[in-house]
Amino acid sequence: MKIVESVPNFSDGRNKGVIDAIIGEAEKFKKVWILDRSSDEDHNRSVITLAGEPEDVISALFSMTRKATELIDLTKHSGEHPRMGATDVVPLVPITNITTEECVELSKKLGKRIGDELGIPVYLYEDSATSSNRKNLSKVRKGEFENFSSKIKEPEWKPDFGPDDIHPTAGVIAVGCREFLVAFNVNLGTNSIDVANKIAKAIRNVSGGFKFVKALGFELEKRGIVQVSMNMTNYRKSTIFRVFEVIKNEADRFGVPIVGSEVVGMIPLEAITDVFDYYIKLEKFSQNQVIEYKLMQLIAGSDASDS
Amino acid sequence: MKIVESVPNFSDGRNKGVIDAIIGEAEKFKKVWILDRSSDEDHNRSVITLAGEPEDVISALFSMTRKATELIDLTKHSGEHPRMGATDVVPLVPITNITTEECVELSKKLGKRIGDELGIPVYLYEDSATSSNRKNLSKVRKGEFENFSSKIKEPEWKPDFGPDDIHPTAGVIAVGCREFLVAFNVNLGTNSIDVANKIAKAIRNVSGGFKFVKALGFELEKRGIVQVSMNMTNYRKSTIFRVFEVIKNEADRFGVPIVGSEVVGMIPLEAITDVFDYYIKLEKFSQNQVIEYKLMQLIAGSDASDS
Numbered sequence: 156m157k158i159v160e161s162v163p164n165f166s167d168g169r170n171k172g173v174i175d176a177i178i179g180e181a182e183k184f185k186k187v188w189i190l191d192r193s194s195d196e197d198h199n200r201s202v203i204t205l206a207g208e209p210e211d212v213i214s215a216l217f218s219m220t221r222k223a224t225e226l227i228d229l230t231k232h233s234g235e236h237p238r239m240g241a242t243d244v245v246p247l248v249p250i251t252n253i254t255t256e257e258c259v260e261l262s263k264k265l266g267k268r269i270g271d272e273l274g275i276p277v278y279l280y281e282d283s284a285t286s287s288n289r290k291n292l293s294k295v296r297k298g299e300f301e302n303f304s305s306k307i308k309e310p311e312w313k314p315d316f317g318p319d320d321i322h323p324t325a326g327v328i329a330v331g332c333r334e335f336l337v338a339f340n341v342n343l344g345t346n347s348i349d350v351a352n353k354i355a356k357a358i359r360n361v362s363g364g365f366k367f368v369k370a371l372g373f374e375l376e377k378r379g380i381v382q383v384s385m386n387m388t389n390y391r392k393s394t395i396f397r398v399f400e401v402i403k404n405e406a407d408r409f410g411v412p413i414v415g416s417e418v419v420g421m422i423p424l425e426a427i428t429d430v431f432d433y434y435i436k437l438e439k440f441s442q443n444q445v446i447e448y449k450l451m452q453l454i455a456g457s458d459a460s461d462s
Numbered sequence: 463m464k465i466v467e468s469v470p471n472f473s474d475g476r477n478k479g480v481i482d483a484i485i486g487e488a489e490k491f492k493k494v495w496i497l498d499r500s501s502d503e504d505h506n507r508s509v510i511t512l513a514g515e516p517e518d519v520i521s522a523l524f525s526m527t528r529k530a531t532e533l534i535d536l537t538k539h540s541g542e543h544p545r546m547g548a549t550d551v552v553p554l555v556p557i558t559n560i561t562t563e564e565c566v567e568l569s570k571k572l573g574k575r576i577g578d579e580l581g582i583p584v585y586l587y588e589d590s591a592t593s594s595n596r597k598n599l600s601k602v603r604k605g606e607f608e609n610f611s612s613k614i615k616e617p618e619w620k621p622d623f624g625p626d627d628i629h630p631t632a633g634v635i636a637v638g639c640r641e642f643l644v645a646f647n648v649n650l651g652t653n654s655i656d657v658a659n660k661i662a663k664a665i666r667n668v669s670g671g672f673k674f675v676k677a678l679g680f681e682l683e684k685r686g687i688v689q690v691s692m693n694m695t696n697y698r699k700s701t702i703f704r705v706f707e708v709i710k711n712e713a714d715r716f717g718v719p720i721v722g723s724e725v726v727g728m729i730p731l732e733a734i735t736d737v738f739d740y741y742i743k744l745e746k747f748s749q750n751q752v753i754e755y756k757l758m759q760l761i762a763g764s765d766a767s768d769s
Contacts, residue, residue: 158754158757160753188757188760188761189760190753190756190757190760206753206757250753250754251754341743342745395742396741396742399741399742413743414743415743415744415745416742416743416744416745417744417745417746417747418744418747418751420751421751421752421753421756422751422752422753423752423753423754424731424752424753424754424755427734427735427738427752428734430737430738430741430742431734431737431738434703434706434737434741435702435703435706435723435737436648436720436721436722436723437722437723437724437725438649438722438723438724439724440724440725442754444725444727444728444729445728445729445730445731445734446467446497446513446557446728446729446730446731447465447557447558447730447731447749447752447754447755447758448731448754448758449497449728450465450495450497450513450758450762451754451755451757451758451761453495453496453497454495454758454761454762455757455761
């Protein structure tokens with residue numbers, strides 16, 4: 156089975172019933188599983204994590220968006236997090252047996268359906284973007300719901316799908332394919348924030364480091380140490396082991412040891428087997444050799460025969 | 463969901479219909495999945511790999527044993543592989559969310575049922591053994607089917623379950639819990655078999671090395687290099703990374719590089735995350751953070767709600 160993940164963001168973090176109803180739409184699909192949900196009252200925003208078979212995921216996301224359009228009215232919305240739609244952003248993330256290209260096609264299929272059937276303008280972003288200024292979500296979202304009825308009239312911001320005017324209550328939506336984001340932090344055996352900042356600078360894209368690494372130095376005051384905190388936006392191309400080894404070398408230069416690390420939240424199996432593969436020098440290895448991975452495929456497959 | 467694996471061995475490697483019928487018994491159970499099957503005509507023996515929810519796995523193994531008892535007649539059996547039963551040996555292997563102790567209990571439950579309901583004597587072996595001379599399967603099997611009707615009369619070889627005489631056509635069966643066996647080979651950049659043998663000797667239990675490592679040196683003639691070939695019989699206690707690091711140190715001593723490695727066949731996720739954890743110095747990590755692992759649990763869980 157191919158697996159795609161999605162992390163749709165909805166502009167309601169205060170009404171549990173609304174989010175339950177939106178999740179209920181996803182639960183109608185046999186090959187879609189809810190991995191996580193979180194709502195933030197101050198942001199007034201909810202983030203659902205789901206994964207499953209690509210066609211079912213797309214159908215589930217469409218139904219969730221339709222339900223959010225019914226239940227969320229942006230003209231009455233306030234919250235700290237920037238937003239431009241009731242369903243604000245729908246990222247699609249390739250997890251297993253699926254390429255980025257296939258995932259981009261899925262995002263276009265979903266975007267077109269939302270535009271055509273729900274009458275909501277859709278912008279393709281990240282890997283799905285049709286022009287370079289639409290890659291970055293914050294650029295697309297700039298102006299937010301309140302200013303989008305004028306922004307949408309600019310030729311540069313003509314939507315990729317749907318009408319040329321915002322939906323009166325649901326605004327506009329960004330849909331796009333992006334890589335899985337791994338949140339990875341490395342702890343250093345020093346209290347010098349200067350060392351953490353220098354290492355962060357050495358490895359992050361913006362200052363000359365790895366293309367798909369964002370990094371900052373932080374103090375962990377309680378422990379009296381510092382941390383290099385990273386968002387790795389493409390673990391396939393800027394790999395965990397390569398970044399880790401550079402951090403180790405840089406820390407060595409300051410006579411500082413690495414004392415620990417952490418993966419925050421979820422991580423795809425491939426990001427783990429890449430590290431496994433690298434350090435023990437595997438000549439060939441397939442995820443199909445992992446019992447739990449093979450079981451997942453078999454269980455999902457046997458499920459199919461029931462339907 | 464708890465997951466236990468089993469690799470039952472049946473004394474027929476020549477009649478596909480017989481093995482199909484035995485596997486058919488396992489397929490009747492909702493939470494049992496067949497991972498692999500292989501039959502060897504010379505050995506006249508088939509090995510089935512299955513995994514799933516513990517109670518369903520035990521029920522499936524009982525049904526498979528019953529079917530093998532109907533279809534396989536050891537009085538007419540010949541083959542190169544030593545054997546003492548139509549169903550020869552049924553190992554249970556803890557994979558996820560299950561302890562060795564729980565697995566031992568399962569093996570006793572299965573053994574008792576086979577003894578009581580099928581009238582076949584059962585010996586508990588490996589971690590389930592009730593005396594030290596029953597731990598090793600080859601010791602239990604010694605004498606094979608042909609000599610077991612006298613062996614079984616010795617007080618030392620009174621069965622753990624079932625009658626005190628062999629089943630006329632199905633013989634006797636060994637049932638037991640053992641750890642997952644990881645087959646792991648490390649390739650060295652030299653053609654000196656002497657170096658491979660010295661390293662194998664350094665790491666294997668029998669000559670003073672790691673308790674749960676069996677190792678031999680081999681020549682890979684085509685490639686002009688040598689290999690340390692290992693069976694790791696408890697990857698939790700004699701870990702892959704620790705053994706690998708010792709091999710690296712020993713090879714260094716001879717000025718020989720490690721040029722590659724391979725995992726032969728299946729491997730549990732935990733053996734991989736242990737290596738991941740070690741090299742990047744994770745402070746805490748849970749398999750529940752692995753998307754595919756969590757999906758497997760969710761899919762297996764949603765399956766349950768159907769039944």
